[in-house]
Amino acid sequence: MSATQPVEIISPEADNSVPLLEVRNLVKYFPLTRGILFKKKIGDVKAVDGVSFTLRAGETLGLVGESGCGKSTTARTILGLEKATSGEVIFEGRNIVGLGKEEMREIRRDMQVVFQDPYSSLNPRMTVASIVAEPWRIHDDLVPKNKQRSQVLELLELVGLNPNHANRFPHQFSGGQRQRIGVARALALQPKLIVADEPVSALDVSVQAQVVNLLEDLQAEMGIAYLFIAHDLSVVRQICDRTAVMYLGKIVEMGEELDVYQNNRHPYTSALLSAVPVPSADQSHRRTRIRLEGDVPSPSNPPSGCRFRTRCWKATEICKTTEPAFENVGGEHFMACHHPEEVAV
Amino acid sequence: MAATLQLSESDSVETTDRLLEVKDLKVEFRIEDGVVRAVNGLSYGLSAGETVAILGESGSGKSVSAQAIMGIIDSPPGFITGGSVKFEGRELLTMGDEERRKIRGNDIGMVFQDALSALNPVYSVGWQIGEMFRMHRGMSRKEAKAESLRLMERVKIPDAAKRLRAYPFEFSGGMRQRIMIAMSIALDPKVLIADEPTTALDVTVQAQVMDLLAELQTDYGMGLILITHDLGVVAEVADRVIVMYAGRGVEKGTLKEVFGQPAHPYTEGLMRSVPRSDVRVDRLEPIIGNPPDLLRLPKGCAFQPRCPYEQEDCLVDEPPLVEVEPGDSDRATACLHWEDVYR
Numbered sequence: 001m002s003a004t005q006p007v008e009i010i011s012p013e014a015d016n017s018v019p020l021l022e023v024r025n026l027v028k029y030f031p032l033t034r035g036i037l038f039k040k041k042i043g044d045v046k047a048v049d050g051v052s053f054t055l056r057a058g059e060t061l062g063l064v065g066e067s068g069c070g071k072s073t074t075a076r077t078i079l080g081l082e083k084a085t086s087g088e089v090i091f092e093g094r095n096i097v098g099l100g101k102e103e104m105r106e107i108r109r110d111m112q113v114v115f116q117d118p119y120s121s122l123n124p125r126m127t128v129a130s131i132v133a134e135p136w137r138i139h140d141d142l143v144p145k146n147k148q149r150s151q152v153l154e155l156l157e158l159v160g161l162n163p164n165h166a167n168r169f170p171h172q173f174s175g176g177q178r179q180r181i182g183v184a185r186a187l188a189l190q191p192k193l194i195v196a197d198e199p200v201s202a203l204d205v206s207v208q209a210q211v212v213n214l215l216e217d218l219q220a221e222m223g224i225a226y227l228f229i230a231h232d233l234s235v236v237r238q239i240c241d242r243t244a245v246m247y248l249g250k251i252v253e254m255g256e257e258l259d260v261y262q263n264n265r266h267p268y269t270s271a272l273l274s275a276v277p278v279p280s281a282d283q284s285h286r287r288t289r290i291r292l293e294g295d296v297p298s299p300s301n302p303p304s305g306c307r308f309r310t311r312c313w314k315a316t317e318i319c320k321t322t323e324p325a326f327e328n329v330g331g332e333h334f335m336a337c338h339h340p341e342e343v344a345v
Numbered sequence: 346m347a348a349t350l351q352l353s354e355s356d357s358v359e360t361t362d363r364l365l366e367v368k369d370l371k372v373e374f375r376i377e378d379g380v381v382r383a384v385n386g387l388s389y390g391l392s393a394g395e396t397v398a399i400l401g402e403s404g405s406g407k408s409v410s411a412q413a414i415m416g417i418i419d420s421p422p423g424f425i426t427g428g429s430v431k432f433e434g435r436e437l438l439t440m441g442d443e444e445r446r447k448i449r450g451n452d453i454g455m456v457f458q459d460a461l462s463a464l465n466p467v468y469s470v471g472w473q474i475g476e477m478f479r480m481h482r483g484m485s486r487k488e489a490k491a492e493s494l495r496l497m498e499r500v501k502i503p504d505a506a507k508r509l510r511a512y513p514f515e516f517s518g519g520m521r522q523r524i525m526i527a528m529s530i531a532l533d534p535k536v537l538i539a540d541e542p543t544t545a546l547d548v549t550v551q552a553q554v555m556d557l558l559a560e561l562q563t564d565y566g567m568g569l570i571l572i573t574h575d576l577g578v579v580a581e582v583a584d585r586v587i588v589m590y591a592g593r594g595v596e597k598g599t600l601k602e603v604f605g606q607p608a609h610p611y612t613e614g615l616m617r618s619v620p621r622s623d624v625r626v627d628r629l630e631p632i633i634g635n636p637p638d639l640l641r642l643p644k645g646c647a648f649q650p651r652c653p654y655e656q657e658d659c660l661v662d663e664p665p666l667v668e669v670e671p672g673d674s675d676r677a678t679a680c681l682h683w684e685d686v687y688r
Contacts, residue, residue: 066547174635204402205574206651209618209631216628231547234577238620238629257625275552276622277577281605291556292549294503295517 018093019054020192020225021078026051026087028070028077032300045300047073049249050087052326057192058219060226062240064233064272068296069246071229075195078227079113080104091193109139112186116198118178122170128181129166132156135188142189155184160214176207183214187222195227200235212239233276237261242332245269248299248307251326255333265329265340268308306338314339363390364433364568365414365453365536371427372406372413381639383409385592387428388666389585390675391536391568396559398571398579398600400615401589402636407572410589411538414570415455416445432536450481454529458541460521464513470524471497471509477531496527500557519550523557530561537562540572555582576619580604585675588612591637591647598669598676608669608678608687610652646681654682 029044048070055061063071076082078089084097096107112135115121122131129152136143143151153163159180170178179199186194196215200208216239218224230236236243237257244254245268253266264270267290274289292311297303306324309315318338326336372384384406391397401407412418414430416437430437432448440448449455457463465473474496475489484492490509497505500523513521522542529537539558543551559582562569573579579586579600586603588596588611596609607613614632634651637643643650649659658681666679669687680686 066549176635204636205576205615205619206402206632207635209620209629210633212620212629213631232620233548234620234622237622237625261622261625271549273622275548277552277555277575277581278621278623279576279580279604279616279619280621280623281580281601281603283580283600289552291552293553295519295550296547 019090020057020059020092021055021227022088022090023054023074023078024052024088024090026074026077026089027085028073028082029085043300046249046302047299048077049299049302051246051249051251053244053251053254055193055225055227057225058223059242060219060228060240062228062230062236062243063246064230064236064243065246066231066272066296068248068299070249070299071231071246072197074246075113075197075227075229079108079111079195105138109142109189110192112189112191112194114179114182114186114194114196114199117202118175118182119170119202121182122178124170127167127169128156128161128173131170131181132184132188135185139189151188155187158187158218159184160210174207175203176210179203179211180214183211183218187218187224190222191224193225193227195229197229198231199228201230201232208235215239233261233273245272248296248302250307250336251334252308252337253335255335256331259331259333263333263343265333265335265343266308266337267312267314267339267341269335270341271311306336363392365391365570366431367410367414367428368431369428370410370413370425370430372409372418372423372425374422375424376422379640382592382642383423383639384413386666387587387589387592387594389587389594389597391570393535393568394562394566395584396562396569396571396582397585397587398573398583399587399589400573400576400579402574404591404636404639405589406592407574407589408540411455411540411570411572415449415453415538417449447481450477450534451532452534453536453538454532454534456522456525456529456537456539456542458544460518460525461513463525464521466513469510469512470516474524474528474531477528481532492531493527496531497524499530499561500524500527502527517550518546519554522546522554526554526557526561530565530567533565534567536568536570538570538572541574542571543578544573544575551578558582576604576615588615591639591642593647593663593679594666595648595679596677602669602676606687608676608683609648609680610654610682610686611648613686614651614653646679654680654685656682 026048027050028048029046031041032043032045033039034042051074065071077084088095089097091107132152132155133148136148152166156163156166161180200211203211228240242256243260244251247268253260253264253269260269271290271292294311297310303310305321306319309319324336324338326334328334368388370384370387374381374383387410389397399407413425425438471490471493474493478484478489478492494505494509502508502520502523543554583600585599587594590611596603596612603612607616617630618632620629632651637647645660645662646664649655664679664681666677668674669676669678
């Protein structure tokens with residue numbers, strides 16, 4: 001392996017000089033307690049355990065992994081919805097961990113969120129127009145009162161909803177339409193970053209693609225960056241510029257599309273990819289898959305050394321004793337494994 | 346003359362060959378707001394050792410059709426209003442309750458999506474699996490316990506002997522699904538219906554459970570009906586596919602036929618709109634619009650408002666199911682303009 005200098009990837013819409021978001025060694029532990037009256041701390045659930053990455057303006061980074069890997073907690077901690085145990089979240093050059101309510105409110109103008117469940121994330125008693133305009137009640141300097149109505153209609157049109165439906169209530173819309181309402185609300189403050197937590201996984205296949213395309217179009221038009229959290233590797237491959245694969249609170253591999261989906265080096269990435277069924281008539285590869293045994297270990301008591309070793313077919317003694325370093329293996333490609341997969345030719 | 350002879354011949358072959366034969370099944374729910382025709386004409390057959398996938402989105406009627414076969418539809422509001430379901434030549438829909446109960450469990454087993462709510466939280470899993478033997482086979486507790494252990498080992502639950510006395514909440518999602526599979530295969534059913542068996546599971550665990558189902562199917566020679574919304578899962582395990590839309594079976598054929606050369610605009614639309622992990626496309630091609638409101642189905646073809654091949658005649662009548670390959674009733678589509686799709 002040749003020594004690698006940091007390689008600048010030039011993409012048209014991204015300004016590479018300063019990343020929009022930089023996460024450094026982020027840690028989030030949840031205390032495990034016993035007892036009701038006299039609570040005693042008996043350990044920690046290590047939901048996020050040292051996660052680092054950068055996100056450039058206008059870029060989409062996917063965070064993938066199975067349930068319990070810490071992808072959603074990472075997102076919530078970045079947004080300030082959970083208090084980080086340690087580490088830094090640097091947004092536009094400023095560490096926002098531990099900021100007060102007032103300051104965080106200002107930051108959130110540029111950092112919005114779209115949730116998974118379009119059924120529970122919209123207030124059922126509010127009309128679509130008031131849902132979309134709600135952020136302006138908090139950030140009341142952004143759009144003057146007399147312009148709000150016309151702006152709402154514009155936003156609805158932008159996300160592909162009929163502006164004539166502005167006075168309807170959420171229950172009058174289908175799942176896909178509700179997710180569009182959620183996107184319109186997130187766009188109301190013209191954010192630089194949208195954290196999307198499983199935004200399409202509750203939607204039917206035929207509608208999922210509509211929302212994926214909508215997110216791509218909005219990015220091309222407005223230069224928004226996405227932190228896209230999903231368990232579905234197919235969706236992430238489609239929408240993301242770079243992908244980070246998480247396992248038990250850590251990123252095990254990260255890179256551009258082909259780094260992760262074709263020339264992946266970490267065994268967990270290989271196993272995850274080979275478990276995803278491919279919707280194709282050609283099933284010649286049906287039985288040639290890597291099978292992981294057992295379940296993911298508990299994050300309250302992760303294995304020593306490499307956390308994946310208990311399910312890894314390549315694990316040796318060193319994996320037990322030494323945690324593999326998260327290394328650059330060329331370009332934008334990083335991974336943490338003592339026995340990486342051969343590079344496909 | 347020859348044509349009719351051929352038809353009756355294939356008809357008789359079907360009734361003797363097939364374990365399960367569903368013909369023009371119709372189920373409706375009479376609710377306050379009107380009548381929902383949840384299943385509105387569904388026909389397919391299932392042979393021993395074969396996997397038939399029923400593919401559809403939410404509201405397509407795929408799960409209701411399975412519940413109708415099992416005879417577990419709440420009535421009212423649900424009513425089976427037409428069609429026939431024959432198991433080994435015997436009509437299930439007109440059968441008495443007692444006889445039906447024997448077939449359910451003994452001959453036809455079912456696995457549900459949500460194992461946590463399908464299992465009883467206050468009984469140990471060993472007891473619940475054993476119940477199948479005590480109820481249906483009249484075994485003693487001790488015999489039933491031995492059978493439970495055998496089954497838990499069969500579905501590869503680690504430390505089965507120790508885990509007999511554990512309760513459902515003490516298991517992970519994948520292990521719970523294995524327990525439900527153990528219960529469903531306890532009495533060696535000839536047909537297993539699996540309704541979204543892996544939807545709530547992570548992909549690596551999903552792969553384990555699908556492997557287990559495939560292995561059990563081979564060992565026991567069961568016919569498997571797999572109900573799913575996931576095109577990938579279908580591609581992975583199905584021999585034949587029935588695509589459902591708004592209560593109707595709109596296309597059927599072998600996996601190769603349906604996924605390789607769709608003959609219905611909806612199937613083609615699904616294939617184009619779904620992202621794949623093995624390849625990235627420039628842009629997904631979604632199906633326009635939204636799934637239909639079953640209370641207000643459009644006139645004519647239910648897919649017509651979202652269909653790129655739509656013409657004026659699509660607005661008139663429901664398109665009949667027609668054979669794509671003349672003489673092969675297993676390869677059919679319900680589209681007036683299927684030849685435009687099937688190129």
